[in-house]
Amino acid sequence: MNSYDNRQSDESYMRDALRLAVKAYEADEVPVGAIVVRAGKIIGRAYNQIELLKDATAHAEMLALTQAEAAVVDWRLMDCDLYVTKEPCVMCAGALVHVRIRRLIFGCADPRSGAAGGMINLLQHPALNHHCEITSGVLQNECAAILQDFFQKKRASKTNAHEARLQIDLENGN
Secondary structure: OOHHHHHHHHHHHHHHHHHHHHHHHHOOOOOOEEEEEEOOEEEEEEEOOHHHHOOOOOOHHHHHHHHHHHHHOOOOOOOEEEEEEEOOOHHHHHHHHHHOOOEEEEEEOOOOOOOEOOOOEHHHOOOOOOOOEEEEOOOHHHHHHHHHHHHHHHHHHHHHHHHHHHHHHHHOOO
16 A cells, blocks of 8 residues: 555544544534544444543543454454544553554644653653554644634633623622
8 A cells, every 4th residue: 555545544534533523522522533443444433422421531542442452352452553533642542552553543633731742652652562653644624623613612601601600690799
């Protein structure tokens, strides 16, 4: 497969991950979607479900990895690739090292808390026993846009709620 074919394939799988991110958005979860691919077949797919499951570890990557492990009946995913719309956090990057993922492909970077080159690069850290290939920026604009829209609406909602409380206080003479 040449680099053009690889880029097309990466974009196709990232579009699948973006569709999952939209589901997260619609569920009022941080819109991140993840897909695990082995030999051209999707064997794990998930989106963030932290609020739904009341579980801080229910990140898209973690849930997709769990599905993939069940699909191959092994915790080792050495011949698998993970596509995710946002650069993984430290927890998720640690899991990728542990399952020995072959390749990580992500959409938008997270310079403040990303662990695949943003804040730190755990996936290629010299002290760790496994390193994986990293491809970043696949459909970067689309992946960033859904996150930006989500957080803008969250901030606007908080501002509106705060203003409503102030209005009630004023009406009550407080």
